[in-house]
Amino acid sequence: xxxxSQAHALRLLAGASLGRVVFTRQALPAIRPVNHLVEDGEIxxxxxxxxxxxTATQQAGAGGVVVxxxxxxIDPDTHTGWSVVVTxxxxxxxxxxxxARYARLLxxxxxxxxxxxxxxxxxxxxxxxxIEGQPDTRA
Amino acid sequence: xxxxSQAHALRLLAGASLGRVVFTRQALPAIRPVNHLVEDGEIxxxxxxxxxxxTATQQAGAGGVVVxxxxxxIDPDTHTGWSVVVTxxxxxxxxxxxxARYARLLxxxxxxxxxxxxxxxxxxxxxxxxIEGQPDTRA
Numbered sequence: 001x002x003x004x005s006q007a008h009a010l011r012l013l014a015g016a017s018l019g020r021v022v023f024t025r026q027a028l029p030a031i032r033p034v035n036h037l038v039e040d041g042e043i044x045x046x047x048x049x050x051x052x053x054x055t056a057t058q059q060a061g062a063g064g065v066v067v068x069x070x071x072x073x074i075d076p077d078t079h080t081g082w083s084v085v086v087t088x089x090x091x092x093x094x095x096x097x098x099x100a101r102y103a104r105l106l107x108x109x110x111x112x113x114x115x116x117x118x119x120x121x122x123x124x125x126x127x128x129x130x131i132e133g134q135p136d137t138r139a
Numbered sequence: 140x141x142x143x144s145q146a147h148a149l150r151l152l153a154g155a156s157l158g159r160v161v162f163t164r165q166a167l168p169a170i171r172p173v174n175h176l177v178e179d180g181e182i183x184x185x186x187x188x189x190x191x192x193x194t195a196t197q198q199a200g201a202g203g204v205v206v207x208x209x210x211x212x213i214d215p216d217t218h219t220g221w222s223v224v225v226t227x228x229x230x231x232x233x234x235x236x237x238x239a240r241y242a243r244l245l246x247x248x249x250x251x252x253x254x255x256x257x258x259x260x261x262x263x264x265x266x267x268x269x270i271e272g273q274p275d276t277r278a
Contacts, residue, residue, distance in 0.1 A: 001249045001250060001251070016215075017215045018213055018215055020159060020170070020209060020211075022161050022168040022169075022170045022207075023168055024163065024168055028205055028207075028226060029161040029162055029163055029168060029205065029206060029207040029226070030161075030207060030224075030226075031159070031161045031170065031207050031209045031224055032224075033209070033211050033213060033222045035215075066167055066168065067168060068161075068167075068168040068169060068170050070159060070170045070172070072159075072172050074157055074172060074248070076155075076156045076157055076174075079248040083172045085169075085170055085171075087167060087168070087169075109213070109218040109269060110140045110269065111140060112140070130248060130249065
């Protein structure tokens with residue numbers, strides 16, 4: 001297990017299309033898989049009316065709400081790969097031109113309308129790589 | 140997008156070997172990828188001394204601490220697959236015989252000793268399947 005630099009971790013995240021957004025919903029941990037894009041070091045995802053994350057970001061306003069965003073690519077057979085976790089502030093994209101551009105760039109994978117766009121500004125980026133090591137002789 | 144029954148969702152989770160445990164750490168959302176096994180409808184993962192999740196379960200004691208556990212298998216090209224999210228109570232496994240058995244059954248994928256075992260009792264299980272739909276003609 002090898003730790004990654006922040007720049008390397010963000011590059012891996014940008015190269016993946018799917019991740020999981022983690023937030024607090026009524027004081028409980030919540031997680032949803034979503035597709036994303038990375039632009040200018042920020043993570044952009046889309047969400048819909050009534051979604052818990054939409055509500056949380058609406059209530060938080062310009063200050064944003066703290067979320068985590070995770071992506072990984074770990075081979076279940078070789079146990080090699082990587083994982084990246086970003087913690088930062090999620091805010092609704094309110095600029096109509098930005099929102100329209102993201103709607104073009106980022107198509108939701110589910111067949112429902114995603115009328116909101118959320119941008120996550122990373123405060124902390126951690127990542128690790130699992131590389132092949134000694135075979136586990138205890139097995 | 141089709142919702143899955145609880146039984147179906149738990150079967151998919153049991154068939155996967157990797158997931159992500161989501162918890163609250165110093166009031167912030169935290170997430171870690173881990174390998175798991177499912178036994179008697181409960182999710183078993185291993186953790187190490189000093190890990191935030193170990194500390195959280197130690198502090199919570201027999202009452203347990205609320206966590207979410209997520210696994211998914213979504214094809215980034217076809218956008219088909221599934222995702223399962225379990226919310227429930229995580230408790231340290233304190234019975235030495237149980238702990239020894241899980242240590243045999245569940246080998247960590249990282250080269251560090253994992254001296255603790257955590258069992259998650261699901262209170263809520265949700266899952267969905269992404270199936271192929273109409274091509275998105277807006278693209």
